Amino acid sequence: MEATIQALGVRKAFGTRTVLDGIDLEVPAGSIAAVLGPNGAGKTTLLNILSTLVAPDAGTVTVNGHDLARDPSAIRESISVTGQAAAVDEVLTGEENVTMMGRLNGLNRAEARRRSRELLESFDLADAARQRVVTFSGGMRRRLDLALSLVATPPVIFLDEPTTGLDTRSRRALWQTIHGLRTDGATILLTTQYLEEADELADDVTLIDGGRVVASGSPGELKAQVGETVVELKTHDGELLAAVPTDGTLPGLRAAINQLEERAAPGAAVSLRSPTLDDVFLHLTDPAAGQATTQKAFS
Amino acid sequence: MSTTNTTTPQPQTTLGPGRRPGRRRPAPGVADAVLIGRSVRHSLRDVETMLMAVLLPVMLMLMFTYVFGGAISAGGTIAQDGGYVDYVVPGIILTCAGFGASSAAVDTATDMANGIIDRFRTMPMRSSAVLTGHTVASLARNLVATAVVILVALLVGFRPSAGPAQWLAAAGLVALYILAITTLFTAIGVVAGSPQAASGYGFVLLFLPYLSSAFVPVETMPGWLQPIAEYQPITAVNESLRALLMGTDPGWYGPAAVAWCIGIGAIGVIWGAAAFRRRAGRR
Ligand SMILES: Nc1ncnc2c1ncn2[C@@H]1O[C@H](COP(=O)(O)OP(=O)(O)OP(=O)(O)O)[C@@H](O)[C@H]1O
Ligand SMILES: [Mg+2]
Numbered sequence: 001m002e003a004t005i006q007a008l009g010v011r012k013a014f015g016t017r018t019v020l021d022g023i024d025l026e027v028p029a030g031s032i033a034a035v036l037g038p039n040g041a042g043k044t045t046l047l048n049i050l051s052t053l054v055a056p057d058a059g060t061v062t063v064n065g066h067d068l069a070r071d072p073s074a075i076r077e078s079i080s081v082t083g084q085a086a087a088v089d090e091v092l093t094g095e096e097n098v099t100m101m102g103r104l105n106g107l108n109r110a111e112a113r114r115r116s117r118e119l120l121e122s123f124d125l126a127d128a129a130r131q132r133v134v135t136f137s138g139g140m141r142r143r144l145d146l147a148l149s150l151v152a153t154p155p156v157i158f159l160d161e162p163t164t165g166l167d168t169r170s171r172r173a174l175w176q177t178i179h180g181l182r183t184d185g186a187t188i189l190l191t192t193q194y195l196e197e198a199d200e201l202a203d204d205v206t207l208i209d210g211g212r213v214v215a216s217g218s219p220g221e222l223k224a225q226v227g228e229t230v231v232e233l234k235t236h237d238g239e240l241l242a243a244v245p246t247d248g249t250l251p252g253l254r255a256a257i258n259q260l261e262e263r264a265a266p267g268a269a270v271s272l273r274s275p276t277l278d279d280v281f282l283h284l285t286d287p288a289a290g291q292a293t294t295q296k297a298f299s
Numbered sequence: 300m301s302t303t304n305t306t307t308p309q310p311q312t313t314l315g316p317g318r319r320p321g322r323r324r325p326a327p328g329v330a331d332a333v334l335i336g337r338s339v340r341h342s343l344r345d346v347e348t349m350l351m352a353v354l355l356p357v358m359l360m361l362m363f364t365y366v367f368g369g370a371i372s373a374g375g376t377i378a379q380d381g382g383y384v385d386y387v388v389p390g391i392i393l394t395c396a397g398f399g400a401s402s403a404a405v406d407t408a409t410d411m412a413n414g415i416i417d418r419f420r421t422m423p424m425r426s427s428a429v430l431t432g433h434t435v436a437s438l439a440r441n442l443v444a445t446a447v448v449i450l451v452a453l454l455v456g457f458r459p460s461a462g463p464a465q466w467l468a469a470a471g472l473v474a475l476y477i478l479a480i481t482t483l484f485t486a487i488g489v490v491a492g493s494p495q496a497a498s499g500y501g502f503v504l505l506f507l508p509y510l511s512s513a514f515v516p517v518e519t520m521p522g523w524l525q526p527i528a529e530y531q532p533i534t535a536v537n538e539s540l541r542a543l544l545m546g547t548d549p550g551w552y553g554p555a556a557v558a559w560c561i562g563i564g565a566i567g568v569i570w571g572a573a574a575f576r577r578r579a580g581r582r
Contacts, residue, residue, distance in 0.1 A: 051421045053420055076422060077322045081418065083417055086414060087415045088415065089337065096340070100336075100337060103333045106322070106323025106324055106329075148418070152422075153319050153320055153321075153322075154319060154322050185319050
């Protein structure tokens, strides 16, 4: 069966700056895909293209069977988008925001009000429903933003860094929500800075850097790419000095330990662990990766 | 098919892959109505702007009748029976309408700088209905401000001699003028880089009434300025409005005023819509 989201050779330049340099992406129906990449990798630009906001310079895109170049308005009927910046009306109250969005999605007044109550309730905003959004905290704004995107129930959902700015509890609640949407039959494409999040949510991960796809596959496959085992070197008070991925064989481990030799400080200890997506990310996006730097850059 | 029962975030229904219904396009006119309602709410909640919209006419009226009025009448150039008040009221109506309409530029630019427009753009609706919302709300706001101007004018001695038909025509002309410049200001709001810039551009347009027959007769201006003042749109609208309110014949100013308003309005609509389409989503 044809994938629900398909991008082939998508290119985009702003002026002379090439942001996307031939991106291929396929998201099968009913799955969750995550796009990972460092700041400025072009994640938002890619999502903007897929959601009809920005026209690509080259490449073909189909979403839910509709061709972007021929029928963007059919795509708009199939998608819901949560952008990276909260798109809420600050002057209105939380409730007015959701009701307005309901009306704009073809619900009548009563339906819109009912939907608004449901959504505000489930995003933990019921108490603030009658407050103006200007008075909302950043996390509340984000949750309202997500609620606005879920007023409609289209088959395809785009989320640009949905959990950025949320506290741990809200983040976990949103993860549940996203799993629930998939159970409902939605196809979801999200971007994230949190590798833990991609690991938790995504069936497939696409890693982009410098405008190209540098790796893709299931979280498990990607982790296998950097090896079976990671050898870590830590000081006695637990500070990470270096981490080297290995294939888990004896010669591999021996080579890794030799490599760590030169960085060993007095009292430093060696330990083994399974690779995380962090290792993949740094290994593939940072030229100096194989060396030491699996630091806490993304946690 | 009901769209209301499918995705509560904690899922209650299981539809299976590909079974989600899609978005419903709002019925024709609904998006406009909803977004007009939104802009009107914005206006009502922006207390400062509302206050200015009412205070400015009062201040202008008092200043022109009590401070400048004496000097200008004493110059002997105003041939109006009721004195300077009767002469200047239409000009103050137009100045205040221009001031009021300029906030449509700021409102539009504020929206453009916010993600909400991008949200509308990804929905199956005519997203430029946002502009319709601002335009209609501005029209309503400024008709109220105009009523305030006329009320204050009557208090300080304005004595119009218009019959009911002429009042109606005058109201129609003012509404048409407000609509025309509001569409222009809305377009400015779309192209302006920021709300502050939009407010700056709007300010420039607010000087136009001073270069018309609104406050002093064109004949009293320096020779080189006279043709500019005589043939600029505000003079035509202003002279027509004064004629209607004072129950005299607007002559060729009448059709000229209507033509100017329609022309300016058309430019505003076309420019605004084109610029709105061009300013693709940025974030
Ligand atoms: N409208 C635009 N005009 C010019 N340059 C742009 C525009 N939009 C994005 N860019 C540039 O394209 C690059 C990619 O931006 P994009 O927002 O897609 O990155 P991102 O992967 O989403 O980053 P982040 O993780 O910070 O959100 C950046 O260098 C940015 O400066
Ligand atoms: Mg981004």
